[in-house]
Amino acid sequence: MRKYILSHTWQLLKKEQGLYRLILDIIVMIRVCKMFRQGLRGFREYQITETARRRHPIFSFWDKKKQGRITFDTMDFVAESGYFPPRAIEIAQKIPSWRTEQDVQALCNFLQVLDCYRNYSEALQLLLARVLRFERFGRRRVIIKKGKKSSSFYFIYLGKVAVTQDEDGSSAFLDPHPMLLQKGDCFGEMGLLSSSVRRATVVCMEETEFLVVDQDDFLANNLDHEVKKDAQDRFEFFRQMELLQSWSDEKLWKLVTLGKVEKYSFGQLVSKDIIESSSVMFVCRGSCEVLRLLDLAASPFYHKWIWQHLELIDDRALKTNLKEASPVKRFKDFQIKSYPVQDFSALKLLHFQKALEQQGTTFSKKINTLEDSLPKTFGPKIKSQEPHLLNCPMIKTKYGDIPKEALVGAYVKLHTVEEGEIIGLHQILLPDDQQDLRPLILVSLGVELITVQKEKFCELIDCKVTEKLSRFKIGYPSDNDMCQKFLMENSWNIFRKDLIHLLEEPRRHPPLPPIQYKKKEIYNPKSLMLDLCNFNKKTKPNYPIFMAPRKNLPPLRIVQAIKAPRYKIQELLPRYKNAGVLV
Numbered sequence: 083m084r085k086y087i088l089s090h091t092w093q094l095l096k097k098e099q100g101l102y103r104l105i106l107d108i109i110v111m112i113r114v115c116k117m118f119r120q121g122l123r124g125f126r127e128y129q130i131t132e133t134a135r136r137r138h139p140i141f142s143f144w145d146k147k148k149q150g151r152i153t154f155d156t157m158d159f160v161a162e163s164g165y166f167p168p169r170a171i172e173i174a175q176k177i178p179s180w181r182t183e184q185d186v187q188a189l190c191n192f193l194q195v196l197d198c199y200r201n202y203s204e205a206l207q208l209l210l211a212r213v214l215r216f217e218r219f220g221r222r223r224v225i226i227k228k229g230k231k232s233s234s235f236y237f238i239y240l241g242k243v244a245v246t247q248d249e250d251g252s253s254a255f256l257d258p259h260p261m262l263l264q265k266g267d268c269f270g271e272m273g274l275l276s277s278s279v280r281r282a283t284v285v286c287m288e289e290t291e292f293l294v295v296d297q298d299d300f301l302a303n304n305l306d307h308e309v310k311k312d313a314q315d316r317f318e319f320f321r322q323m324e325l326l327q328s329w330s331d332e333k334l335w336k337l338v339t340l341g342k343v344e345k346y347s348f349g350q351l352v353s354k355d356i357i358e359s360s361s362v363m364f365v366c367r368g369s370c371e372v373l374r375l376l377d378l379a380a381s382p383f384y385h386k387w388i389w390q391h392l393e394l395i396d397d398r399a400l401k402t403n404l405k406e407a408s409p410v411k412r413f414k415d416f417q418i419k420s421y422p423v424q425d426f427s428a429l430k431l432l433h434f435q436k437a438l439e440q441q442g443t444t445f446s447k448k449i450n451t452l453e454d455s456l457p458k459t460f461g462p463k464i465k466s467q468e469p470h471l472l473n474c475p476m477i478k479t480k481y482g483d484i485p486k487e488a489l490v491g492a493y494v495k496l497h498t499v500e501e502g503e504i505i506g507l508h509q510i511l512l513p514d515d516q517q518d519l520r521p522l523i524l525v526s527l528g529v530e531l532i533t534v535q536k537e538k539f540c541e542l543i544d545c546k547v548t549e550k551l552s553r554f555k556i557g558y559p560s561d562n563d564m565c566q567k568f569l570m571e572n573s574w575n576i577f578r579k580d581l582i583h584l585l586e587e588p589r590r591h592p593p594l595p596p597i598q599y600k601k602k603e604i605y606n607p608k609s610l611m612l613d614l615c616n617f618n619k620k621t622k623p624n625y626p627i628f629m630a631p632r633k634n635l636p637p638l639r640i641v642q643a644i645k646a647p648r649y650k651i652q653e654l655l656p657r658y659k660n661a662g663v664l665v
């Protein structure tokens with residue numbers, strides 16, 4: 083009997099292999115890519131901090147191409163937590179002409195953890211690695227004295243320094259909020275680029291490690307040429323921008339000197355809130371995404387949607403639904419593109435077109451008018467809820483009571499900013515009361531930006547730029563529009579899953595079992611799923627292994643999808659009463 087079952091299962095598996103195998107391979111590939119990407123992101127900040135006493139492994143192999151042994155000695159990376167590794171100190175203490183190509187490349191790799199260093203072009207990074215020397219100073223040591231001439235530039239590897247306006251830096255120890263610079267920052271650029279006196283005093287607040295470039299080495303190794311080349315590239319970039327066409331070369335060079343290059347790897351947060359940011363950002367390479375953290379409970383659509391679904395919690399019979407549109411119509415209505423993350427960039431375009439059609443209507447006014455009106459498709463009013471149906475804590479909101487568990491948020495993507503575009507300018511000319519002040523998050527997809535202080539940029543703006551900027555008025559869709567779209571996509575996803583389950587024969591032996599989550603949780607932080615079907619059921623507390631500190635988490639619990647009680651799809655599509663019609 084067992085033999086028969088086994089051979090039967092094997093036959094079944096063989097029959098379905100083709101497409102199913104392909105899908106599994108794709109899933110595995112996606113998972114591996116995701117892990118690899120996450121791993122790489124972590125690697126940039128990685129440093130082994132074992133004690134030097136421990137036995138250390140050396141990995142090595144023979145490289146046929148190079149006819150040499152390639153060795154990875156973990157000791158090279160061993161350092162006390164945060165300190166510059168001894169191997170790197172060894173290189174940085176050699177005089178530039180004694181450093182080999184490998185030394186330079188290795189030092190360059192060690193320094194990738196410093197934002198300020200990483201922001202330079204690769205060619206300049208290598209040239210810097212040739213000349214940087216290592217220094218460590220204690221608390222209260224003055225590095226630069228205001229008004230004096232000295233000629234070095236500093237990267238901070240560890241510790242903190244304060245920038246003061248007195249000569250001996252003592253004010254930094256009395257000031258409750260001194261101006262601090264820390265790991266990854268740099269200072270003293272005046273010493274390298276000109277022979278003018280220092281504009282401020284810099285003093286160590288604690289034991290601090292520096293990598294220092296001296297002007298003599300800088301000039302002797304032609305670093306000034308590379309710096310000029312970088313600046314020329316930035317100039318060319320600005321020259322090609324339509325917005326700045328009317329500016330003279332002199333004005334553009336001013337902008338070049340005001341700008342600071344910043345690089346962000348994939349998935350890195352660029353700005354927590356673009357609206358609050360004091361900089362204008364020019365995307366010179368790559369792209370980034372504008373996201374909005376949507377508080378679903380702040381929208382009347384969500385309230386209506388939640389209560390409509392919670393009414394079905396006791397498996398009520400399908401009656402009201404019969405009056406609704408036919409399943410075919412519903413299916414057609416739901417035929418919109420669905421994404422694993424909520425991508426609403428198209429909604430922005432739609433919104434933009436609408437806004438253009440209704441000329442004279444400002445964006446902020448539009449939000450206000452939408453705020454209190456309910457969508458017609460959902461009926462004129464939210465039905466009165468019967469709290470006794472649900473045995474869970476409730477929260478009072480502007481639109482009535484809502485289960486506490488249902489207070490969730492979702493990240494939605496509003497826009498992808500591409501090369502050549504500008505961030506932080508579109509509202510610059512609007513008076514304060516007309517600005518859309520909703521916080522927007524900027525996340526890198528691998529991007530290189532030039533940031534310029536908004537204030538400084540505004541000082542350069544002339545009437546031609548003002549006129550071009552006035553045509554820039556792009557508003558993002560209101561939170562209500564986004565919430566409505568989120569719920570529509572969510573409903574479509576639920577419907578699509580139900581339909582697939584209905585049409586497909588249930589798989590008896592899945593070779594790759596899906597990750598099992600605890601069923602009874604209402605909110606699952608791993609799958610980012612809110613499961614409203616689990617209300618009124620006894621829930622087991624779920625203790626996640628790792629939880630980021632509360633202060634680093636977003637103010638709302640984030641969901642990617644919401645599962646809700648619903649009518650059985652067999653009732654909606656009575657012709658397909660039995661599962662497996664497709665197979």
Ligand SMILES: Nc1ncnc2c1ncn2[C@@H]1O[C@@H]2COP(=O)(O)O[C@H]2[C@H]1O
Pocket residue numbers: 226245261268269270271272273279280281282283284
């Ligand atoms: N307001 C400031 N913010 C950050 N760094 C500053 C500020 N003022 C001066 N510095 C740095 O302190 C350094 C003092 O020497 P430099 O003038 O060569 O270059 C200066 C800048 O790098």
